[in-house]
Amino acid sequence: MPDRKQLIWLFFSLRGRISPAVYFLAGLLVFIMQIFPLYRLALVPPESAAAQGWGLALLASLLFSTWANLALTAKRLHDFGRPTAWALVTLVLGFIVFIVLSLVKGDAGPNKYGTRPDAPA
Numbered sequence: 541m542p543d544r545k546q547l548i549w550l551f552f553s554l555r556g557r558i559s560p561a562v563y564f565l566a567g568l569l570v571f572i573m574q575i576f577p578l579y580r581l582a583l584v585p586p587e588s589a590a591a592q593g594w595g596l597a598l599l600a601s602l603l604f605s606t607w608a609n610l611a612l613t614a615k616r617l618h619d620f621g622r623p624t625a626w627a628l629v630t631l632v633l634g635f636i637v638f639i640v641l642s643l644v645k646g647d648a649g650p651n652k653y654g655t656r657p658d659a660p661a
Contacts, residue, residue, distance in 0.1 A: 550615075554611055554627075556618065557616075557659075560646070571605075609638075610627050611627075620646050
């Protein structure tokens, strides 16, 4: 089981590399965190206090997930030896980039972003 430092590194750091499997699973978790508040918001009457609460939760999850997606994608791109700036493409082509990066293998051996995937640089 990962410790707190590994999870903070995984979702918030722009340094290091991650493998396709870790990218896919972490990306699914982030996607679920986006969809759940939207689902709950759709279930409550629009003028209720619960709608305001779920709307705020949705906003918070979108802010978190945008950064988490950028951090995950940056680390996945580092596995190919590509710079962090390329992760900004996910803001436009998010789902397509997610699928492609989940399926393609990275560089074998160390590169300038880390010695191995799935560990901080």
